Amino acid sequence: xxxxxxxxxxxxxxxxxxxxxxxxxxxxxxxxxxxxxxxxxxxxxxxxxxxxxxxxxxxxxxxxxxxxxxxxxxxxxxxxxxxxxxxxxxxxxxxxxxxxxxxxxxxxxxxxxxxxxxxxxxxxxxxxxxxxxxxxxxxxxxxxxxxxxxxxxxxxxxxxxxxxxxxxxxxxxxxxxxxxxxxxxxxxxxxxxxxxxxxxxxxxxxxxxxxxxxxxxxxxxxxxxxxxxxxxxxxxxxxxxxxxxxxxxxxxxxxxxxxxxxxxxxxxxxxxxxxxxxxxxxxxxxxxxxxxxxxxxxxxxxxxxxxxxxxxxxxxxxxxxxxxxxxxxxxxxxxxxxxxxxxxxxxxxxxxxxxxxxxxxxxxxxxxxxxxxxxxxxxxxxxxxxxxxxxxxxxxxxxxxxxxxxxxxxxxxxxxxxxxxxxxxxxxxxxxxxxxxxxxxxxxxxxxxxxxxxxxxxxxxxxxxxxxxxxxxxxxxxxxxxxxxxxxxxxxxxxxxxxxxxxxxxxxxxxxxxxxxxxxxxxxxxxxxxxxxxxxxxxxxxxxxxxxxxxxxxxxxxxxxxxxxxxxxxxxxxxxxxxxxxxxxxxxxxxxxxxxxxxxxxxxxxxxxxxxxxxxxxxxxxxxxxxxxxxxxxxxxxxxxxxxxxxxxxxxxxxxxxxxxxxxxxxxxxxxxxxxxxxxxxxxxxxxxxxxxxxxxxxxxxxxxxxxxxxxxxxxxxxxxxxxxxxxxxxxxxxxxxxxxxxxxxxxxxxxxxxxxxxxxxxxxxxxxxxxxxxxxxxxxxxxxxxxxxxxxxxxxxxxxxxxxxxxxxxxxxxxxxxxxxxxxxxxxxxxxxxxxxxxxxxxxxxxxxxxxxx
Numbered sequence: 001x002x003x004x005x006x007x008x009x010x011x012x013x014x015x016x017x018x019x020x021x022x023x024x025x026x027x028x029x030x031x032x033x034x035x036x037x038x039x040x041x042x043x044x045x046x047x048x049x050x051x052x053x054x055x056x057x058x059x060x061x062x063x064x065x066x067x068x069x070x071x072x073x074x075x076x077x078x079x080x081x082x083x084x085x086x087x088x089x090x091x092x093x094x095x096x097x098x099x100x101x102x103x104x105x106x107x108x109x110x111x112x113x114x115x116x117x118x119x120x121x122x123x124x125x126x127x128x129x130x131x132x133x134x135x136x137x138x139x140x141x142x143x144x145x146x147x148x149x150x151x152x153x154x155x156x157x158x159x160x161x162x163x164x165x166x167x168x169x170x171x172x173x174x175x176x177x178x179x180x181x182x183x184x185x186x187x188x189x190x191x192x193x194x195x196x197x198x199x200x201x202x203x204x205x206x207x208x209x210x211x212x213x214x215x216x217x218x219x220x221x222x223x224x225x226x227x228x229x230x231x232x233x234x235x236x237x238x239x240x241x242x243x244x245x246x247x248x249x250x251x252x253x254x255x256x257x258x259x260x261x262x263x264x265x266x267x268x269x270x271x272x273x274x275x276x277x278x279x280x281x282x283x284x285x286x287x288x289x290x291x292x293x294x295x296x297x298x299x300x301x302x303x304x305x306x307x308x309x310x311x312x313x314x315x316x317x318x319x320x321x322x323x324x325x326x327x328x329x330x331x332x333x334x335x336x337x338x339x340x341x342x343x344x345x346x347x348x349x350x351x352x353x354x355x356x357x358x359x360x361x362x363x364x365x366x367x368x369x370x371x372x373x374x375x376x377x378x379x380x381x382x383x384x385x386x387x388x389x390x391x392x393x394x395x396x397x398x399x400x401x402x403x404x405x406x407x408x409x410x411x412x413x414x415x416x417x418x419x420x421x422x423x424x425x426x427x428x429x430x431x432x433x434x435x436x437x438x439x440x441x442x443x444x445x446x447x448x449x450x451x452x453x454x455x456x457x458x459x460x461x462x463x464x465x466x467x468x469x470x471x472x473x474x475x476x477x478x479x480x481x482x483x484x485x486x487x488x489x490x491x492x493x494x495x496x497x498x499x500x501x502x503x504x505x506x507x508x509x510x511x512x513x514x515x516x517x518x519x520x521x522x523x524x525x526x527x528x529x530x531x532x533x534x535x536x537x538x539x540x541x542x543x544x545x546x547x548x549x550x551x552x553x554x555x556x557x558x559x560x561x562x563x564x565x566x567x568x569x570x571x572x573x574x575x576x577x578x579x580x581x582x583x584x585x586x587x588x589x590x591x592x593x594x595x596x597x598x599x600x601x602x603x604x605x606x607x608x609x610x611x612x613x614x615x616x617x618x619x620x621x622x623x624x625x626x627x628x629x630x631x632x633x634x635x636x637x638x639x640x641x642x643x644x645x646x647x648x649x650x651x652x653x654x655x656x657x658x659x660x661x662x663x664x665x666x667x668x669x670x671x672x673x674x675x676x677x678x679x680x681x682x683x684x685x686x687x688x689x690x691x692x693x694x695x696x697x698x699x700x701x702x703x704x705x706x707x708x709x710x711x712x713x714x715x716x717x718x719x720x721x722x723x724x725x726x727x728x729x730x731x732x733x734x735x736x737x738x739x740x741x742x743x744x745x746x747x748x749x750x751x752x753x754x755x756x757x758x759x760x761x762x763x764x765x766x767x768x769x770x771x772x773x774x775x776x777x778x779x780x781x782x783x784x785x786x787x788x789x790x791x792x793x794x795x796x797x798x799x800x801x802x803x804x805x806x807x808x809x810x811x812x813x814x815x816x817x818x819x820x821x822x823x824x825x826x827x828x829x830x831x832x833x834x835x836x837x838x839x840x841x842x843x844x845x846x847x848x849x850x851x852x853x854x855x
Contacts (some may be wrong), residue, residue: 017101054363081372092798104253131218133160136184137211151219154196161217167196175203184213193220193232249280253340254290254317254324262300263287274317290315290339291326299328303335318482370466375461377433389467390415403430403463417443417447432463450474497577497593500584505531505556508588517577517593518537531555542571547579553615554581555589562742568596576600638664691734691818698728698763698770701735705742706761709750717755718747724763731841737815744812745835769821770841775834781827789825812837 131241134146143158152160152167155257160166164173164180179190182646189207196202245268248255254271256264267283274290277283289296295313302309308329315324323346328337358380363370369386373379378400387394390410401409407426408417419425432439441450454466467801475722491498498515501507506528515525518538531539535548543546547569554565565581578594642664647651653661702724713720742761749759753776781789791812816837827833 042244044404046825085791131216134161134215135209136215143215151200151202151217152196167198168194169197177375180215183208185217187213197448228660230784253338256290256336257331257337258335258337262296262335264289265334275314277320290317295326298334299326299337302329305327306330308395312342315339360463368466368497371406371465371467372458373433373465375433375460377430377462379403379406380462386467400454415448416445418446432457433461440477495595496840499590499591499593500536501531501555501589503556503587504805505552507531507534507740514593517595541573542569543578544569551579551581551591555591560759600603692737693731693732696733696735696738697730699724699726701738702742705739705746707745708739708743712750713759715752716750718750718753719758720761722757722761724761725765728765728770731839733819733839734815737819739742741812741837742772742774744809745772748809748835749774749778749833750838752776754778765841768841770839771836773834773836781825781833782829786827788827790823809835 030843037270056463069164081473087119107575123159124548130148131152132145134143134145136143138717143162145158145161150744164176175196179188179192181409182188183190183206187208191203191205193201193203200218203218203220205218207214209594212442245266248268248627249270251462252270254274255268256271257266259265264284264287269280271290272278272280272283275283275288277286277288291299291313292315295315298311299309300585312325313820314321316322317324322343324339326339328335333458351822360383364383366383367385369389370377370383370595371386372380372381379402380396380400382397386392387397391408391413392406392409396533404426408418411422435457439455441453441455443453443524448471449469450471452470454468456463456464456466470572471723486583492512494511495513497511497517499507499514507525508528508531510525515522518541520537524537531552535552538548547567550565552568554563562583563580564583567579569577569579571577575595578596580592582590582592586592632655634821642661645657645661680766702722706720706722709720744759746759751760757777759777760773762771762773762775764773765773790809812835813823819839823835823837825833825835
């Protein structure tokens, strides 16, 4: 619909034409011929009446009824007259209605001409302004557009215009969109002035017209634009004034405004409270003054000269005497003022001074060195630790030196870190005065100290230095880190599985051996699993719930006393682990798992082998003991009969027989000695050997042993040299066993000696011990054999003519140890050997005898 149609709709809504249309009706020539038409209508009516009368008369004359009844003729005549009257009235009404319709048609034509004139003027006025109009008959229909769409942007259609964000700033587009939605939804009118992205100033006017939503956008310029700008400036000024007054109302300080005569025109809420007025309006209208007269007069004098007045004066505020810092300034013939209450500030200043003093005293007691510099880089505070740290003179520091001067002094004393470029380093350090971030550094001084430096910029300007001597801490930390690394490497290198659980039952660390031992992936242990989860992960290899419950109790249970824990775990894969738990000082628990499978298997094998050896040894001992006893009886008989054969009373023997009898006698004696040795060893092994303790004369015992081997010495062409002090005395022992010991030692030395050599037997007493030493000059004992010379049934001829069953030295060691002594052997291959037996000189103690028997 175009603008012409809209104007027509608006005017057509009027019910009746205006009086001007009636006046115009008389001036239209088409209304004048109404009288001839009326005369024609009357004439037609009369003709109809005459015709009706003639017809009636004819009917009357020819009707047979006319002769018979005169009343019918009268009725016909009445009917004709009535019809004539009806026709006349009808003609008259027709002529009257036609005249009325003709006048109304003339009025409509006049209104149409007026509306066309108004439409032409409206189109002229509409075209006179740069604008565009959108009309909405239905919210969902496309709007009808009139005007210049290029006002928005070239080629813009209705849909593009309604996308306000395409040609308005986001905030303006949002405001227009909101108001436009209210217009279409509720019919609310609006008017708003906006600035398009193209820079044009536009006025958007929206209002409902005859059930339609009409949106008009026009360009404003010239006086209209100036008026809009002035209106905006006025609105902004009022808004700013309200904001300033709202801000002043929010202030706790009294504020006021006066006119050119000094009368109060406005006060803030704090002023009203200070003068104890009900509200601000009452305070301003009543002229309640906060300041005293001298203060107001001094302010008025300054304002009269156009200058700002500042001063400090007392005043009574809310019933209390307070001191205010007052500022009053002229403003366009009027004045505004503000009073700041200094009472609380003075109180805070005093409290701040006390706090500063307390702070300084506290800092002076700290071991951390503190130095504070102001914005001019001068020292304004330092504590005792600062002076002691740098060994600076107190008098010099009281002169307030600069930061740069102090750094130069410390550099001269070689108390600063060595730098390649001192000036750059110093400039970087002093750049903290322009920084807002705290800087932390570590200084390694030439004297070996390590300092932690914190440079903290002060909010009011300047910096604060904090110096901490962390030499000891760095050393401890370095040692701790090294120890931690060593422990970590040690744990990782261990074959034993190690895991540490915290007091909350979660794993803190474990070594690779633990994961490998329980077949756990690294990602399963990365999130510090709980002991319950570890138990579930390890269940495929070991599912004993009772054992895990015990481990779980040690790790995460609430116990009155934390104790250790040891248990052997037999897993499903036939492996055996020794598990041990140890509480740690920090509340954690250390679990160790050692693979004892090999040890258990070896232990089991050794146990079985040891039992077999015990059984075999028992069988052997029983066999040897039994056989020895069975052999001893017939051998004794043999020796007895041989001795009888050598007796002359039995009968003489020839020389050959006596020779053979001597051989038999010698062999039987040797066999009897072997059997006796075997029986002695069997008795010692069965703990049945008992010593017959007595005072043994050392010299006599040696002579008896020497006589026993004299025949062997003669046969081997050897010399026995005995070295013994006549005053050596005696000692407590079993004399028979001592002689047997010396006899075996001498026999062994004779057996490993060659003809012409000498065998030495030396007896000495020293430091509460009696020592017997037998030495030979034979071939000696090889190093690989010397450790086995005391083993039973082990004999080593070493190329000599000595033969034996290997029991001599074994019996010697057993008898010596049974006496509580000890035996040792020394040998140099090719130079002989020496065997030394040491006995306690005070006699054999019972406990030593028992210990020897146990061995």
